[in-house]
Amino acid sequence: MSNTADVVDLFVIGGGVNGAGIARDAAGRGLSVILCEKDDLAQGTSSRSGKLVHGGLRYLEYYEFRLVREALIEREVLLEAAPHIIWPMRFVLPHSPEDRPAWLVRLGLFLYDHLGGRKRLPGTRTLDLRTAPEGAPIKDEFKRGFEYSDCWVDDGRLVLLNALDARQRGARVLTRTACVAARREDGLWSIDMQDGRSGAVTKVRARALVNAAGPWVNDIVSRVAGQNSTRNVRLVKGSHIVVPKFWEGRQAYLIQNSDKRVIFVNPYENDLALIGTTDIPYEGRPEEVAAEPSEVDYLIKVVNRYFKRQLTPRDVVYSFSGVRPLYDDNADNPSAVTRDYIFELDAPSGGAPLLSVFGGKITTFRKLSEHALEKIQPFFPTMGKAWTAKIPLPGGDLPNADFEQFLSDLHTEFPWLSPSLVKHYARSYGSRARQLLAGTQSEADLGRRFGPDFYEREAKFLVETEWAGTSADILERRTKHGLHINATERKTFEDWFGNIMAVAD
Structure with a gap:
């Protein structure tokens, strides 16, 4: 929708599941989008969950019927959208x-x-x-x-898949890039971003700002945007x-x-x-x-x-x-604090709305994203309609969402792969496994082996396609290889990774 080169429709702060979900949904509705994350995608809360897409059985005790119903419906929507990681x-x-x-x-x-x-x-x-x-x-x-x-659910990969789809639909996804200032000027947001690696500051303007910074949501409202929030996290x-x-x-x-x-x-x-x-x-x-x-x-x-x-x-x-x-709903018991989500929309008559997201859970991120876009829809009257309920996430386009059949097909296509390696690639990447394995004919084509089911080709694939910039990005968030390698294997991989990244720079 933007017709000015240096102005985007939506600037999203926060590369967790909510920020990535909002960026994906917005890009698919025709908005131009920048997603800005100060660390790695899913580095905070979104990769440190209990790894469940669930309705929240215990929330019924606190009469959270709306939240539980929404989560139960979303459970099946997400199961269809990403059967390889859910x-x-x-x-x-x-x-x-x-x-x-x-x-x-x-x-x-x-x-x-x-x-x-x-x-x-x-x-x-x-x-x-x-x-x-x-x-x-x-x-x-x-x-x-x-x-x-x-x-x-593989929670870290769920975030990655939303960011991937957002990028495929035209969004710019910037990792290790902090939003250091945002101010309203002439009906737009004027935003300063700082590259965490070079220190360089880049300016961009946006018609709307979404604050999905999770634990840092109040900090973004006050320190970065210079606003006062009536909500608390x-x-x-x-x-x-x-x-x-x-x-x-x-x-x-x-x-x-x-x-x-x-x-x-x-x-x-x-x-x-x-x-x-x-x-x-x-x-x-x-x-x-x-x-x-x-x-x-x-x-x-x-x-x-x-x-x-x-x-x-x-x-x-x-x-x-x-x-x-x-x-913060003022509940005395931390277990009783609502897991529902709340929005705060600050929209002066001059435009440049700020939408801040409080709360939420992994299971309801897609619906939260839809509701977030509904809140800012009045500022983008020609924005497209909700679309994510029926569209699979990257790699999730398996026939009839049948993972076992896909696993069998992949083994037939690459019979030289061990059963455990076939399963690892299928579970991690779904149909994108074919992209990772394109042109390979033997184990030697996977390159150096760092540990069980962990080869050079996969690491390079993650650097090239999924914003992996450090060894921890790969060992802890994009895969769980870090749980299955010993100290010597980890050191070998870290040294190798440091070398290839130095060459790339």
Whole structure:
């Protein structure tokens, strides 16, 4: 829609899932867009979640029916849009009569099954944990359980796919580029961006500004834009631990603690388990968040209450922590703070609107993006209509959203790949795996091997197509190779990566 070279329609601050989702949606509606992220895409909260696309079963206790219904509907929309990085998972909930009565759990699960028009996922069933194989790792004192459905997601890749689609539709995506100032001039936003690598400052003008900075949303409003917000973000820290998987089967577990919190125990990366999360008020710098020993002990204690296999801190192979930027609704209990999202629109009569996003969760990012575009639609009357509900994300265009069939087809096309490598490429890149593998005829064509299923060709692919600029971008966010290589292999990769990036510069 822009007809002036140095003016864009929309400038989005924040390369998390909400910012990337808004940029994608806006670009697809015909707006010219710049997405500006001060670090790497998904480096903050969006890659440090519990890796779930879920309705939020426990939110029903807080009467968040609108949010749960929207999340349940979105669960199936996203499952269709990205079947390579999102897939169904069954959750076993051992019943503890000390915490919640069985009738309340059954009622919650009934609503969960029916509130969002479930179509693809199987419904709830009751389990006798004494005889069901899912009950094998559970202590004998827990005799009854319930099993229900939700979905797993590779959260970091979800952000990347939205940014990729935004770029394919014309958006400029700038990583490691901070928005250092924004001011209204002559009915437009005049914006200063600083390259985090060179220090160079670039100016751009925009008709509208979207602040999707997550934990930094208030900072952007006050420090960068010089505005006063009537809303506040409440920072709540959530920590996870990763341990070797200690049960058979593909099912996950949802366990209740005596403080009424629920903890997920999920299969992770084939032979690991992801356990979390905590809910702790946080007042530090979001960049410095880390799992505390007390949080590790808390999670281990909850797991040991239910499982025969007793964990100790020595079992923890990795931990991470994220800051949830929740909308501050003045709830006393951090677990009760709403996971819904709120917008604040500052739009003086002279134009140049500022839309700030407070709250939100991974599952509802697409709908949040739609609602954000609705808020600024009056400033762009010829903007296109909502479109993302039916369009797959990059790599997600699998026939009938059938991942298993695609996996089989990919193995037929590249029979020299090992089964684990075929699955890794298929899960990570979907149909884009063919782009990564184009022209290869043997393992030698993948280049240097750095670790299990980790080759030079993939690393270069991520640099060339997905903004990877550091070794951590690849090992931690675009892939999970960092969990599967030893210290020597990591050092070898980091040295190699440093060399190729130096040559590129």
